[in-house]
Amino acid sequence: MSEVREKALAAKQVTSQLAALSTEQKNQALLAMADALIAQQSAIIEANNVDLKRGRENGLTSALLDRLALNEQRILAMAEGLRQVAELPDPIGEVLETSVRPNGMEIRKVRVPIGLIGMIYEARPNVTVDAAGLALKTGNAVLLRGGSSALESNLAIVRVLHEALAKTELPPQALQIIENPDRASVDELLKLNGIVDIVIPRGGQSLIQTVVKNATVPVIETGAGICHTYIDASADPEMAMEIAFNAKVQRPSVCNAMETLLVHESFAKEHLPALAAKFKEANVEMRGCERSRELVSDMLAATEEDYATEYNDYIMNVKVVGNIDEAIAHIARFGTMHSECIVTSDEQNAAKFLQQVDAAAVYHNVSTRFTDGFEFGFGAEIGISTQKLHARGPMGLPALTSTKYIITGNGQIRS
Structure with a gap:
C-alpha cells in the first residue's frame, strides 16, 4: 500500500x-x-x-x-x-x-x-x-x-x-x-x-x-493573488501613498500583496513621480503602461503577461486609467477575485467599486494586506477561497x- x-x-x-x-x-x-x-x-x-x-x-x-x-x-x-x-x-x-x-x-x-x-x-x-x-x-x-x-x-x-x-x-x-x-x-x-x-x-x-x-x-x-489598488482622482495623497506602499512592500511574498497599482490620470499627473520614488527607495521594480512611463521615465514597460502575473516579489505593475470604469474593467480582466482596493474620498465611486468588483475581499481606504484569517479575527485560516460555493474569503x-x-x-x- x-x-x-x-x-x-x-x-x-x-x-x-x-x-x-x-x-x-x-x-x-x-x-x-x-x-x-x-x-x-x-x-x-x-x-x-x-x-x-x-x-x-x-x-x-x-x-x-x-x-x-x-x-x-x-x-x-x-x-x-x-x-x-x-x-x-x-x-x-x-x-x-x-x-x-x-x-x-x-x-x-x-x-x-x-x-x-x-x-x-x-x-x-x-x-x-x-x-x-x-x-x-x-x-x-x-x-x-x-x-x-x-x-x-x-x-x-x-x-x-x-x-x-x-x-x-x-x-x-x-x-x-x-x-x-x-x-x-x-x-x-x-x-x-x-x-x-x-x-x-x-x-x-x-x-x-x-x-x-x-x-x-x-x-x-x-486563489492566486493578483491584487490591485486603485487610487481614484479624489484620493488623499498621503493616505493613497501609505496604503499602496503597505499593500506591496510590507510583505510582498504573500497572496494579498498588491501586484498592480491603478492610478487615475489626474492623480497620476500630480503624485505618481513621488509615489514611484517611494517604491524605488524600497527596491521595488516597476513596470508600467505608456502613460505611466511618460510620468516616470525610468519605469520599465509592462506587457499583457505582466498584468496577469502574481510576482510575490519586489516587482509591481503600474497603469494610468481615465476613470473608475476603466479601473474596474482592468480588474475584471486580470484579477483573480482575491483582494481589491479603492482609495477615494468620493463615496459614490467607493460604493460603485465595492458593488461592481467581483472579489472575495473588496476594500475602501484599507490595504489589501488585511485579507487574512488572523486579521479578520478567525485566529488563523486554512486558505483564502476565491470561489463562490461553500466558502469565500479567509x-x-x-x-x-x-x-x-x-x-x-x-x-x-x-x-
Missing part, C-alpha cells in the same frame, strides 16, 4: 472519534500543541535551516526564502494562532435552523465536521500549523502534503505536534503528513474518492490550477464544517 493511501486511511479511521470529542478536549489538544511548538522551537528552526540552505543552493528568490523561513518570532506567532483558535467558539453542533412540521416532526440543521481534509500547499511551514489547528478544532482529520522546499521544516513541526497530541484525548493519527516529495503523491491524493472528503490547495496559480483540473475529490479553490472554523439534518418525532410515518 502506498504511503498516501496508508496515511489517508489511518486518518479516516478516527474521523468518527474526532466528531465525538468535546470542545474542551479539542481545546486542550490545541493548547498542548502551542506549548510544544515553543518548547521545541530550536529543533524546528534547525530543520528549517536545512530547508533554507537547500533553497539557496537551488536558487530560490529572496521572497520565496522569506516565505520559507522560520524564527522564534514566527514560531511564537504560530503558537499564538493555535491559542486563538482554542478561544474561538466551536461551530460543531451549532443549530442553524429549527422547524416543526404540521405532523409534529422536528427538523434541525446542525454543523458537523467535513471528515478528512486533504491540504496541498507550497513553501510556507506555518500553513502546517494553521491547517492542523483549524481542522482539529472542527473535528476533522487532516492529510497534509507540503512543498518539497519545506519538507524538513514540516516534518519537524508534525513530529512536535504528534508528541503533544499523544498526551491528549485527540488521536495523533488524525494529523498526517505525506513525506514523499514526488509529484505522484499529489496525483494520488487528488483521486482518493471515498477516503478524502475534500482537498484544499494553497499556493501559486500553477499549483491551484493543477489541483482543480486533475482532482476527482471535491476541491475548495483558493476560511476560518465555520468554513471547515458541513451540515446535516436531525429529525425527531414520536412515530410519524408518511402516507
Whole structure:
C-alpha cells in the first residue's frame, strides 16, 4: 500500500472519534500543541535551516526564502494562532435552523465536521500549523502534503505536534503528513474518492490550477493573488501613498500583496513621480503602461503577461486609467477575485467599486494586506477561497464544517 493511501486511511479511521470529542478536549489538544511548538522551537528552526540552505543552493528568490523561513518570532506567532483558535467558539453542533412540521416532526440543521481534509500547499511551514489547528478544532482529520522546499521544516513541526497530541484525548493519527516529495503523491491524493472528503490547495496559480483540473475529490479553490489598488482622482495623497506602499512592500511574498497599482490620470499627473520614488527607495521594480512611463521615465514597460502575473516579489505593475470604469474593467480582466482596493474620498465611486468588483475581499481606504484569517479575527485560516460555493474569503472554523439534518418525532410515518 502506498504511503498516501496508508496515511489517508489511518486518518479516516478516527474521523468518527474526532466528531465525538468535546470542545474542551479539542481545546486542550490545541493548547498542548502551542506549548510544544515553543518548547521545541530550536529543533524546528534547525530543520528549517536545512530547508533554507537547500533553497539557496537551488536558487530560490529572496521572497520565496522569506516565505520559507522560520524564527522564534514566527514560531511564537504560530503558537499564538493555535491559542486563538482554542478561544474561538466551536461551530460543531451549532443549530442553524429549527422547524416543526404540521405532523409534529422536528427538523434541525446542525454543523458537523467535513471528515478528512486533504491540504496541498507550497513553501510556507506555518500553513502546517494553521491547517492542523483549524481542522482539529472542527473535528476533522487532516492529510497534509507540503512543498518539497519545506519538507524538513514540516516534518519537524508534525513530529512536535504528534508528541503533544499523544498526551491528549485527540488521536495523533488524525494529523498526517505525506513525506514523499514526488509529484505522484499529489496525483494520488487528488483521486482518493471515498477516503478524502475534500482537498484544499494553497499556493501559486500553477499549483491551484493543477489541483482543480486533475482532482476527482471535491476541491475548495483558493486563489492566486493578483491584487490591485486603485487610487481614484479624489484620493488623499498621503493616505493613497501609505496604503499602496503597505499593500506591496510590507510583505510582498504573500497572496494579498498588491501586484498592480491603478492610478487615475489626474492623480497620476500630480503624485505618481513621488509615489514611484517611494517604491524605488524600497527596491521595488516597476513596470508600467505608456502613460505611466511618460510620468516616470525610468519605469520599465509592462506587457499583457505582466498584468496577469502574481510576482510575490519586489516587482509591481503600474497603469494610468481615465476613470473608475476603466479601473474596474482592468480588474475584471486580470484579477483573480482575491483582494481589491479603492482609495477615494468620493463615496459614490467607493460604493460603485465595492458593488461592481467581483472579489472575495473588496476594500475602501484599507490595504489589501488585511485579507487574512488572523486579521479578520478567525485566529488563523486554512486558505483564502476565491470561489463562490461553500466558502469565500479567509476560511476560518465555520468554513471547515458541513451540515446535516436531525429529525425527531414520536412515530410519524408518511402516507
